[in-house]
Amino acid sequence: xxxxxxxxxxxxxxxxxxxxxxxxxxxxxxxxxxxxxxxxxxxxxxxxxxxxxxxxxxxxxxxxxxxxxxxxxxxxxxxxxxxxxxxxxxxxxxxxxxxxxxxxxxxxxxxxxxxxxxxxxxxxxxxxxxxxxxxxxxxxxxxxxxxxxxxxxxxxxxxxxxxxxxxxxxxxxxxxxxxxxxxxxxxxxxxxxxxxxxxxxxxxxxxxxxxxxxxxxxxxxxxxxxxxxxxxxxxxxxxxxxxxxxxxxxxxxxxxxxxxxxxxxxxxxxxxxxxxxxxxxxxxxxxxxxxxxxxxxxxxxxx
Numbered sequence: 001x002x003x004x005x006x007x008x009x010x011x012x013x014x015x016x017x018x019x020x021x022x023x024x025x026x027x028x029x030x031x032x033x034x035x036x037x038x039x040x041x042x043x044x045x046x047x048x049x050x051x052x053x054x055x056x057x058x059x060x061x062x063x064x065x066x067x068x069x070x071x072x073x074x075x076x077x078x079x080x081x082x083x084x085x086x087x088x089x090x091x092x093x094x095x096x097x098x099x100x101x102x103x104x105x106x107x108x109x110x111x112x113x114x115x116x117x118x119x120x121x122x123x124x125x126x127x128x129x130x131x132x133x134x135x136x137x138x139x140x141x142x143x144x145x146x147x148x149x150x151x152x153x154x155x156x157x158x159x160x161x162x163x164x165x166x167x168x169x170x171x172x173x174x175x176x177x178x179x180x181x182x183x184x185x186x187x188x189x190x191x192x193x194x195x196x197x198x199x200x201x202x203x204x205x206x207x208x209x210x211x212x213x214x215x216x217x218x219x220x221x222x223x224x225x226x227x228x229x230x231x232x233x234x235x236x237x238x239x240x241x242x243x244x245x246x247x248x249x250x251x252x253x254x255x256x257x258x259x260x261x262x263x264x265x266x267x268x269x270x271x272x273x274x275x276x277x278x279x280x281x282x283x284x285x286x287x288x289x290x291x292x293x294x295x296x297x298x299x300x301x302x303x
Contacts, residue, residue, distance in 0.1 A: 015082075015085040015086050015088070015089040016086070016089050016090075016093070018050060018082050018083070018085070018086040019050055019051075019052055020050060020051045020052065020083070021051070021052045021053075022051050022052065022053040022251055022262075024053075027260050027261065028260065028261050029053065029054045029055075029261065029262055030054065030055070030261065030262075031054050031055065031057075031261065031262050031264065032254070032258040032261055032267065034065065034068065034069055034266055035069060035266075035267065035269040035270050035273075036069070036269065037068065037069040037070045037269070038069060038070030038071070038268075038269050038272065038283070038284075038287055039070070039283075039284050039287070040070070040283075040284045040287035040288050040291065041070045041071070041072040041287070041291060042070065042071055042072070042246065042268060042272060042287050042290045042291050042294070043071065043072065043073040043074065043075070043246075043290070043291060043294040043295075043301070044066065044071055044073070044074040044075065044246070044247055044248050044250070044265040044268050045075050045197070045199070045219045045245045045246060045247040045294055045297075045298075046075055046077050046100070046137075046138070046173060046199045046200065046219060046221075046247035046248070046249055047074050047075070047076055047077065047247065047248050047249065047250040047264075047265055048076070048077060048079070048083070048249070048250060048251065048252075049062050049074065049076055049090065049250065049265075050076075050083050050086045050087070050090075051250075051251050053251035053262040053263075054251070054261070054262030054264075057264065059090060059094065059097075060094075062074075062264055062265060062266075063094060063096050063097070063265075065264065065265070065266040066096075066264070066265035066266045066268070067096070068266065069266050069268075069269050070269065070287075071265045071266060071268045071269070072096065072301070073096045073097070073098065073294075073301040074096065074097050074098075074265050075097075075098050075099070075100055075134070075135065075173075075247075075294075075298060076090050076091060076097050076098070076099050076100070077099075077100040077102075077135075077137050077138050077173060077199070078099070078100060078101045078102055078137075078138075079102065079103070079104035079107060079138060080103060080104060080107050080120075081103075081120055081123050081124075084099075084101035084102065084103075084123070084124060084127055085123075085127065087099040087100065087101055087133075088101060088127045088130050088132070088133050091130075091132035091133060091134075092130065092132055095301060095302045096301060096302075097132075097301075098132055098133075098134045098135075098298050098299075098301055099127075099130070099132060099133045099134065099135070100133070100134070100135035100136065100137035100138065100171075100173050101124050101127040101128055101133055101135075101136065101137070102124055102136050102137045102138055102139040102161055102173075103117075103120050103121065103124060103139065103157055103161070104138055104139070104142075104175060105139065105140050105141050105142045105146065105154045105157065105158065105175055106142050106145050106146050108150070108153045108154050108156070108157035108158075109146055109149070109150030109153040109154065111153070111157075112152075112153035112156070112157075113153075117153060117156065117157060121157070121160045121161075121164070124136070124161070124164060125164055125167070128164055128167075128168045128170065129168065133168075133170070134170050134171060134298040134299055135165070135170055135171040135172060135173050135197070135297075135298060136161050136162075136164050136165040136168070136170060136171070136172045136173070136193075137161075137171075137172055137173025137174070137175075137197070137199060138173045138174065138175040138199050139157065139158055139161035139162075139172065139173070139174065139175065140158055140174040140175040140176050140179070140183055141154050141155070141158055141175075141176060141177075141179035141182050141183050141186070142154065142175060142176075142177040142178070142179060143177065143178040143179045143182070144177045144178040145177070155186065158183075158186060159186065159190055162186075162187075162190050162191075162192070162193060165193035166191075166193050166194075169194075170193075170195075171193065171195035171196070171197060171297050171298055172192075172193045172195070172196050172197065173197045173199040173219075174196065174197065174198050174199060175199060175200075176198060176201075176202060176203070177202060180202075180203050180207055184207070184210060187214075187216075188214075192214065192216070195217070195296075195297050196214075196215075196216045196217070197216070197217040197218075197219055197245060197297060198211060198216060198217070198218050198219060199219050199247065199249070200219065200220075200221045200223070200247065200249050200253065201218040201219060201220060201232065201235060202231075202232070203231070203235060204231040204234060204235055205231070205234040205235050205237070205238045207235065208234075208235035208236075208238050208239045209238055209239075211239065211243070212238070212239050212240050212243055215243075216243065217243045217244070217245050217293065217297060218235065218236075218239050218243060218244060218245065219244075219245035219246065219247045220232065220236060220244065220245070220246055220247070220271065220275060221246075221247050221248060221249045221253045221271070222248060222249070222253040222254050222255030222256075222259075222263060222267070222270070222271050223253045223255075224236060224255075224271065224274065224275065224278075225255040225256040225259075225270070225271060225274045226256060226259065227256075233278055236275060236278055236279065237278070237279070241279075241286075241289050242289065242292075242293060243293070244275075244289065244290065244293060245290065245293055245294060245297070246268060246271055246272055246275065246290050247268075248263050248264065248265055248267060248268060248271075249263070250262075250263040250264050250265060250267075251263045251264065254267065255267060255270045255271045255274065256274075258270070272286060272287060272290065
């Protein structure tokens with residue numbers, strides 16, 4: 001993410017030129033073969049297409065590959081000022097993209113330390129007024145990467161983002177890592193936005209039941225296919241079908257059997273078919289439900 005102690009890279013520049021590159025290391029960075037297309041179209045509820053991985057597909061190439069397999073829209077999520085500006089630009093420029101904008105919880109402490117958290121929140125507020133920005137996200141709490149010293153800034157940022165989602169009447173996408181109780185308690189104490197989504201849900205069946213009772217949506221990513229993710233499969237089994245969403249979190253969390261390779265919206269069918277098998281439902285039936293849920297949360301992609 002951008003270092004908030006220096007001027008934002010996008011100030012005075014074209015946001016479409018912003019790009020980040022994921023560290024490749026020793027991974028296999030070739031994209032998997034495209035899966036069989038879905039007969040009933042669905043949407044990717046959360047992706048980071050500004051992050052270049054693998055062979056470095058353009059936004060148009062990503063969207064075209066997705067469309068070829070029945071993934072007809074993507075919610076592009078920001079995590080700092082620059083990526084949020086890029087997300088808003090992508091949505092304004094492409095009818096198959098909607099945007100979510102926010103300061104990621106792991107970025108909030110750095111902005112606060114630099115005395116720029118209020119400035120950053122104000123920038124998100126301005127972006128959220130754009131008509132194709134349909135969510136505040138990803139925001140929330142992360143107690144895995146941020147220690148005790150950074151938590152006050154995370155809570156301050158999270159509560160400010162909750163207020164923005166309410167102010168603009170749009171959805172909110174939550175990042176929750178090792179902070180389940182604190183996130184649920186904050187939502188209960190402050191009052192959750194009308195449409196609250198747990199992006200890349202990481203809880204268990206008990207948490208899923210609470211979320212369902214409160215009317216939250218749970219978005220499942222490719223990690224639901226991982227061998228060590230029984231908690232996610234248990235959660236999927238108990239959440240009401242009208243509260244289920246699907247996402248990639250691309251370029252991360254590539255579903256099995258392609259784990260570790262670059263992820264992209266065109267791989268959504270792999271996760272959807274796995275979810276349908278786990279639920280014991282017809283793939284087309286699940287796709288129709290996922291699409292309806294997405295449109296209920298974010299509204300229509302093509303105005």
